Amino acid sequence: MYNLSEGAGVNTTNNTFSIEDYDYTGDYDVTEPCTFNNTENMELVLGPYIHSIICILGLVGNSLVIVTYAFYKRAKSMTDVYLLNVAIADLLFVVALPLIIYNEQSHWDMGAAACKLLRGVYSVNLYSGMLLLACISTDRYIAIVQARRSFRLRSLLYSRIICAIVWICALLLSIPTLYYYDRYLPSHSPADYEGEEYGIIRPYSEETEPMYKNVTKTLEYVCELRFADNTTAWMVKVLVPSTQMAVGFFLPLLIMVFCYTSVIVTLLRARNFQRHKAVRVVLAVVAVFIACHMPYNLTLFYETVIMFFEQACGSADDLQVAKTVTKTLAYLHCCLNPVLYAFIGVKFRNHFRKIVQDLWCLGKRYIAPRRFSRVTSEIYVSTRRSVDGSSDNGSSFTM
Template identity: 75%
Template sequence: MTDIYLLNVAIADLLFVVSLPLIVHNELSEWPMGNTACKLLRGSYSVNLYSGMLLLACISTDRYIAIVQARRSFRLRSLQYSRVMCTIVWASAFLLSFPTFYFYSRYEPSHTLEAFMEDTMVNQTSEAHHYVCEFQFSDNSTAWMTKVAVPSTQLAVGFFLPLLIMVFCYTGVIITLMKARNFQRHKAVRVVLAVVAVFIICHLPYNVTLLFDTVNMFGEQTCEFSDVILTAKTVTQTIAYLHCCLNPVLYAFVGVKFRNHFRRIVQDLWCLGKRYIAPRRFSRVTSEIYMSARRSVDGSSDNGSSFTM
């Protein structure tokens, strides 16, 4: 069940990483592609944001059931149940991202054309187009509601809800682990604390900045204040993006079984490469090394503690 959640987290993070260069390009210069690509890019970013955060909450709930509610885990932790939960998470992410899909558009702001004319001292009759991929609204009331609803939903569902679930579940996990008589319990506790701490360190600054910006969005602001808020959002958002790169370390490579399987794959590839490079000289030696390596890895993987995260 945990593997199903981890697979979906990996998909969400990979889709986000693929779309990130285009988002950066749009922030630095004009949007080079069409309106459909604009909607898909911004919408997929929103879907990956919500799905990634909710899937991390599902993983914490799964670990809570497996360790704290161990007697019920056989009934609650099934592949069918995990597939249903992942389907609900992705469907909820698409539903929450509907405003992003709908209101993001490729258009040419009127003020950018005027500024371009003034800076370059070109003729007023020449055609200079600068397209952006941003929110576009037909009236002020829709703009006000959307610009408040989108970041508010992101704060509530994309940060505070997963944070509360993770704190509740991992608190119960830590209490259960401290009561257990196991030599690896302290290591497991440190892993749990690291997971929660990294989540808070990466996402709390950006969400606090986003909350402050949303509260003061429609108030009168000086240019210096707006620049400070924009810089703070850029820096803290970059830190929040870093969490996608840390997820494989926190949720995969800390596990004993995952490391053993990964080591086995590397050894299999190394042995296979040796056979292709020098098939005659290494044929028998490689086979012996391969079999001994598999025995050692298989033997060590069976001794992993059930508390290892």
């Protein structure tokens, strides 16, 4: 019988075998687990290099968005509040990503607490980021298509309440990840440490620890889903990726397609040059979202469908390679969000230029205090005059 509680049987999620429940007195052929050489080689390339670039770009871009809203452009509309929260979610993700990569390559040296915390942070930011993008598309739909009612529906109070609800929902949806993810030694690991004096291979535990006294190879811990029984394993291993695909991709995608289609129709009727440029921005937002997240979610869907079926080692390795590559492509979206949703706006770019100018001025120690005071006063006056609450309705996509 297959035991799914600790990745036992043939499990393409963490690719482990367990013989814990078998009778060791009979004659059995013990098959070694698959070796995922292609996946490991791909991770060695993506981890130190591509993911590092994503972390740096995401850290710089989202930090600039947060600094701009904190010191230069105070949030005055629903879109501003949503953009600030998206930047916070993306920033938390790019901060956690290096730690996740480090632990995966060093067999989770930071322990079980880091396993749960980092996986949980990733899950919370995934749901919150995607739902906030759906909120932005809804806000722009109301501002442009339902312009007559926008002043009543779009307020800072509503936006803050909605953001709080989004973060709470993201936390609730991440409870299974926080609870079931654990750091442990896979049941197949002892296959690497079998000895003549024992004759059989037993899972690592306090009772079987003497088996490992002469072992020189480092035990390779993993941070994966772990369960107490098969029923829970079947349910959660289907529920977690299904929820991630439904709430973290398909629901935001449907909202974005509906809202932005209505926005494009409204903008095309406006017969205005700026509005036609805005149509290109809308198409870019939707195209980038689909290009970044569609491949990974299709791969995740295929993996979920075939999860409990036996697979050849080569096919399982190819699937993990595809999942690794498409997940990296999804990570790239956190770098593009600041460009698509913030820096593409004229007002935001003006505030960003002021940040660059101020940093340049602060770098010149010979600058006169009076001149620096005058520059700061001009920035303050400019910030006070840039009121977005009323003018944002018709220029949410202005280039």
